Amino acid sequence: MYETQNCSAARTLEIVGERWTLLIVRDALFRGVTRFADFQRSLGLARNVLAARLDRLVEVGLMERRPAPGVSYQEYVLTEKGRDLQPVLVALTHWGDRWAAPAGPPVVFKHVDCDGGVEQHLTCRHCNQRLVPGDVQAVPQPATGCTPQT
Amino acid sequence: MYETQNCSAARTLEIVGERWTLLIVRDALFRGVTRFADFQRSLGLARNVLAARLDRLVEVGLMERRPAPGVSYQEYVLTEKGRDLQPVLVALTHWGDRWAAPAGPPVVFKHVDCDGGVEQHLTCRHCNQRLVPGDVQAVPQPATGCTPQT
Numbered sequence: 001m002y003e004t005q006n007c008s009a010a011r012t013l014e015i016v017g018e019r020w021t022l023l024i025v026r027d028a029l030f031r032g033v034t035r036f037a038d039f040q041r042s043l044g045l046a047r048n049v050l051a052a053r054l055d056r057l058v059e060v061g062l063m064e065r066r067p068a069p070g071v072s073y074q075e076y077v078l079t080e081k082g083r084d085l086q087p088v089l090v091a092l093t094h095w096g097d098r099w100a101a102p103a104g105p106p107v108v109f110k111h112v113d114c115d116g117g118v119e120q121h122l123t124c125r126h127c128n129q130r131l132v133p134g135d136v137q138a139v140p141q142p143a144t145g146c147t148p149q150t
Numbered sequence: 151m152y153e154t155q156n157c158s159a160a161r162t163l164e165i166v167g168e169r170w171t172l173l174i175v176r177d178a179l180f181r182g183v184t185r186f187a188d189f190q191r192s193l194g195l196a197r198n199v200l201a202a203r204l205d206r207l208v209e210v211g212l213m214e215r216r217p218a219p220g221v222s223y224q225e226y227v228l229t230e231k232g233r234d235l236q237p238v239l240v241a242l243t244h245w246g247d248r249w250a251a252p253a254g255p256p257v258v259f260k261h262v263d264c265d266g267g268v269e270q271h272l273t274c275r276h277c278n279q280r281l282v283p284g285d286v287q288a289v290p291q292p293a294t295g296c297t298p299q300t
Contacts, residue, residue, distance in 0.1 A: 002173065004194045006256045008246025009176055009239050015250065017169070023152065026159055030288035044154045081249050086283045087241040087270055089159050095238060096158025099231050100165060106156045107288045116276025118286055120237055122259075126266025133236045136268055138180035138257045
């Protein structure tokens with residue numbers, strides 16, 4: 001879909017941008033969902049659509065399908081590659097909390113150990129400064145053939 | 151599309167989850183693109199699709215359409231609500247750099263002042279600890295009627 005785009009954001013959207021995919025990952029990451037029936041209940045998706053999305057998640061290596069211990073069904077478990085989408089989901093959630101939650105955040109992220117609120121931010125590896133949007137520039141790396149318009 | 155989902159991530163995807171929308175925001179945020187023709191050149195999108203996406207971005211308040219100074223065309227400029235999607239794009243980019251960029255990152259984010267690399271992380275507001283995925287839990291806020299399966 002985005003094959004003309006030499007861009008890591010575009011490549012990520014190529015993998016997770018399909019409808020419902022990130023919400024499946026959300027359920028697995030933050031709600032501990034592993035069973036087909038529980039994903040279906042949470043998302044209200046048609047079985048065939050959910051099955052296709054889960055198959056795709058397994059195919060691209062974001063989830064593993066494995067027998068659940070002691071029972072007859074299989075479970076879907078995030079791989080490291082899948083768990084690594086957490087910052088994406090946190091960023092989406094924080095934006096929605098700010099701009100699309102007039103009744104307040106439906107869910108808040110908490111630090112397990114001390115129950116403190118969780119914030120996401122950017123810092124500079126060199127000077128350790130915390131950065132705001134205007135502090136950040138995107139620099140093309142010529143070796144990879146990326147030539148964005150600037 | 152996700153109307154049964156009382157979740158800020160789902161609401162955000164409702165607004166920005168359409169194909170190409172986040173790449174338009176990316177071009178505006180990191181490549182300084184403001185003109186219809188430049189978005190089209192960058193994205194290789196059909197005019198009617200691009201026009202529909204830009205209209206939608208204006209409609210939901212992520213962009214403003216305004217006369218460009220001194221010329222005959224209009225320009226599309228991100229609002230604060232649109233610029234606030236930066237953490238989402240940074241998170242998508244970092245994931246793609248790690249998992250979908252075998253030739254290395256096509257673009258890297260740099261701190262404008264000192265040229266240092268940019269990293270995104272989670273910290274606890276209470277104890278200031280830097281957090282890894284397992285340190286974070288999602289806590290439903292009952293007042294908003296959210297009842298996720300846990």
